[in-house]
Amino acid sequence: MMTNHLEDRAPRKRALLLAITVVATTIATVRKWQRATATASALADLTADQLRDVGLPQPSRPELAVKAGLVTNLISMR
Numbered sequence: 498m499m500t501n502h503l504e505d506r507a508p509r510k511r512a513l514l515l516a517i518t519v520v521a522t523t524i525a526t527v528r529k530w531q532r533a534t535a536t537a538s539a540l541a542d543l544t545a546d547q548l549r550d551v552g553l554p555q556p557s558r559p560e561l562a563v564k565a566g567l568v569t570n571l572i573s574m575r
Contacts, residue, residue, distance in 0.1 A: 540548070545555045
């Protein structure tokens with residue numbers, strides 16, 4: 498049985514297009530990651546005033562809130 502020229506090339510062409518797509522997607526993903534890393538690094542170097550100037554809130558940090566009398570109550574439980 499004889500195959501024609503186009504039938505022989507179709508799987509190779511699909512494989513090549515898939516490889517090109519995978520490489521292009523990988524490059525785009527790496528570039529996006531690099532931009533995000535550079536942005537995060539630049540923002541980490543800014544002071545609270547500079548962050549407010551560019552319209553970004555100061556990053557939230559954990560806070561310890563102790564109610565008045567809590568230490569007294571804890572000591573009395575001993």
